[in-house]
Amino acid sequence: MKRVLLCLxxxxxxxxxxxxxxxxxxxxxxxxxxxEPDKLEARFMKKVHQAKEGTAGGYGVGGGGCGCx
Amino acid sequence: MHLVRAKLAIIAVVLLAVSTAxxxxxxxxxxxxxxxxxxxxxxxxxEHRLSDFKGNYVYLDFWASWCPPCLVSLPWMNEMHEKFxxxxxxxxxxxxxxxxxxxxxxxxxxxPLFLVLKDGSASVPKKIEIPVMxxxxxxxxxxxxxxxxxGFRMSDKxxxxxxxxxxxxxxxx
Numbered sequence: 717m718k719r720v721l722l723c724l725x726x727x728x729x730x731x732x733x734x735x736x737x738x739x740x741x742x743x744x745x746x747x748x749x750x751x752e753p754d755k756l757e758a759r760f761m762k763k764v765h766q767a768k769e770g771t772a773g774g775y776g777v778g779g780g781g782c783g784c785x
Numbered sequence: 786m787h788l789v790r791a792k793l794a795i796i797a798v799v800l801l802a803v804s805t806a807x808x809x810x811x812x813x814x815x816x817x818x819x820x821x822x823x824x825x826x827x828x829x830x831x832e833h834r835l836s837d838f839k840g841n842y843v844y845l846d847f848w849a850s851w852c853p854p855c856l857v858s859l860p861w862m863n864e865m866h867e868k869f870x871x872x873x874x875x876x877x878x879x880x881x882x883x884x885x886x887x888x889x890x891x892x893x894x895x896x897p898l899f900l901v902l903k904d905g906s907a908s909v910p911k912k913i914e915i916p917v918m919x920x921x922x923x924x925x926x927x928x929x930x931x932x933x934x935x936g937f938r939m940s941d942k943x944x945x946x947x948x949x950x951x952x953x954x955x956x957x958x
Contacts, residue, residue: 738917742851745852
């Protein structure tokens with residue numbers, strides 16, 4: 717019974733996921749929706765990270781939240 | 786016990802699939818397919834139908850003020866209008882901004898020379914299932930899609946201009 721309830725709870729939580737069409741991404745395209753709000757600081761941190769690790773990349777894909785390009 | 790576990794697993798998978806599935810109501814319009822007709826109003830409130838432009842090549846673009854590549858493509862479309870309008874190219878830019886004032890601000894800056902249509906409810910993108918913003922379609926004189934272009938980068942300008950030039954220079958049989 718507990719497992720059934722757990723399954724239902726997970727399903728309910730997952731149902732919060734929604735498909736966002738390209739023309740609906742006005743909110744997602746806003747600068748404050750970016751993973752890195754301060755691009756300059758993010759570049760600086762990446763540089764430090766690259767120097768320490770001796771490796772670069774792995775920071776996701778190009779493009780913005782609007783799904784363009 | 787194994788049977789119960791299997792049942793639970795099946796229920797979980799089905800619920801997961803149902804809850805995350807994207808609704809599919811429209812058909813994605815691609816190259817070689819006819820572009821469905823639609824009617825939208827321009828900035829002055831005058832209604833235009835896509836079928837009114839049959840007999841012309843149409844460059845149909847979907848844009849929004851919040852989409853940075855769209856803002857790169859708009860001045861380029863002004864250039865293309867100046868270059869190719871006399872050869873029969875009609876450029877139609879469909880704006881999908883929910884708040885028209887945001888689109889107006891962009892238009893004040895760019896001063897589009899081509900036709901801009903308003904589609905705040907995104908009825909046409911929903912109908913033809915555009916994959917990204919911006920998406921543009923080059924439509925032939927019979928209303929068939931010759932080319933679909935997704936996104937817009939600076940490097941696309943020359944390629945697209947070349948394509949437009951080739952198509953508009955081809956004599957009609």
